[in-house]
Amino acid sequence: MEIKIFNLNCWLLPFPISVENKKRIEKIISLLKKIDPDVITFQEVWLKKYVKKIKNELPQYHFLNLKTPLFNKSGLLFGSKFKPLSFKGEFFPTGKSHNLREKIGLKGYQMVEILPELYVLNTQLYAPEKKSEIKITLSQLNHIEKVIGGKKVILSGDLNLDEEIFLKLNKTFNYSPLGKFTLSNKNKYTKKALNRFYQHNRTIDYIMGTKVAPKLEVNMVNPVEVSDHYAMVGKFKF
Numbered sequence: 001m002e003i004k005i006f007n008l009n010c011w012l013l014p015f016p017i018s019v020e021n022k023k024r025i026e027k028i029i030s031l032l033k034k035i036d037p038d039v040i041t042f043q044e045v046w047l048k049k050y051v052k053k054i055k056n057e058l059p060q061y062h063f064l065n066l067k068t069p070l071f072n073k074s075g076l077l078f079g080s081k082f083k084p085l086s087f088k089g090e091f092f093p094t095g096k097s098h099n100l101r102e103k104i105g106l107k108g109y110q111m112v113e114i115l116p117e118l119y120v121l122n123t124q125l126y127a128p129e130k131k132s133e134i135k136i137t138l139s140q141l142n143h144i145e146k147v148i149g150g151k152k153v154i155l156s157g158d159l160n161l162d163e164e165i166f167l168k169l170n171k172t173f174n175y176s177p178l179g180k181f182t183l184s185n186k187n188k189y190t191k192k193a194l195n196r197f198y199q200h201n202r203t204i205d206y207i208m209g210t211k212v213a214p215k216l217e218v219n220m221v222n223p224v225e226v227s228d229h230y231a232m233v234g235k236f237k238f
Helices: 023-035 046-059 100-105 132-149 163-169 193-197
Strands: 001-012 039-045 061-062 077-080 086-091 107-114 118-124 152-158 207-212 216-221 231-237
Touching: 001 023, 001 046, 001 107, 001 152, 001 207, 023 046, 039 118, 039 152, 046 061, 046 077, 077 107, 107 132, 107 207, 118 132, 132 152, 132 163, 207 231
Parallel strands: 001 039, 118 152
Antiparallel strands: 001 231, 039 077, 061 077, 086 107, 107 118, 152 207, 216 231
């Protein structure tokens, strides 16, 4: 069987941190219905009203998120047409060196067994504000690698690690450069709201398998603009 995974950092934060949320969530849902993936991995679905809307609009999926009061801490939302066989999720620990934004939102992961001994892991790692903070991002990646162990796992998410840095460090995943930016100045949303203060033209989003996982064909859904990140689709046979 062929399995299709859709990944997107949705940039659904409260206004004015992100913009055109109502318009964009409708476009995201329409895009999902068109692509019809088997598995969905979302990051930055922070508000519970958007979690609820996605669940209501896509009833054919089993959705999982880390239950918290007030808002969807971690921003992660996982959906699967397969009934999950097991689920593990947690927030990464915080420390004094974490910036305030990360302490409030928290980052974490969801690892779901979608078929016997086949897992999909959805995550967003720490976004450094200073060069020295990249060590936090790397420690979270190391934590994920320990959780994965020797399992057949497809990792799908936003690592907040530039591709060239990841390629130098990677020992766990089968990964080939995408050849395109997942954050691009060609995307109008990279210049909106607070985004205008940050550097772009980067590849920080990934869909990739561990060495024992099935081989993936990964492409970017481009140039559809539904977020400040471009969506990605990974296909594999199992």
